[in-house]
Amino acid sequence: MAIRVGAHPANGFDRVALDFRGMPGYRVRYENTVTRDGSGQRVRLPGNAYLQLVFNPAQAHNEQGESTLTSPPVNPVRVGYDELVSYVLNGxxxxxxSLALGLAERNGFVVRQFQRGNGLHTVYVDIARG
Structure with a gap:
């Protein structure tokens, strides 16, 4: 699994893309607070609105319990784009x-998916800039 973020000011959106070895189901919706899966502990995520992404079946660890992400964002990562302020792996x-996005404000978003030539599946979320 991989997580990528990017700003696309000329096109009016910021993007979060996730790569998976198989296509999971997913749910994306705004939440009032961000909590950690399992513990329910609140996450202080920079931003004024929170978009929660949940994928299933999916995992970001191997059979030994080690993260498969190069730099797992278990603590909030500030990116400071116009709309996408931060993100965190909260489950x-x-x-x-589960990946939560801290946004500047509650704007529209679109979710799309595709299979890449290398067999990976990508799900991406484009969040409109206000």
Whole structure:
């Protein structure tokens, strides 16, 4: 699994893309708060609005429990784009991977998916800039 973020000011959106070895189901919606899966502990994520992404079945760890992400964002990562302020991996628990986005404001978004030539599946979220 991999997580990539990018700003696309000329096109009016910021993007978060996730790569998976198989296509998981997913749910994306705004939440009032961000919590960690399993513990329910609140995450202080920079931003004024929170978009929660949940993927299933998915995992961001191997059979030994080690993260498969190069730099797992278990603590909030500030990116400081116009709309995407920060993100955090707030869950990798029992077949669910959760990624929360801290946004400047509650704007429209679109979710798309595709299979890449190398067999990986990508799900990406474009968040409109206000």
């Amino acid at each position: 990798d628990y029992e077949g669910y991977v």
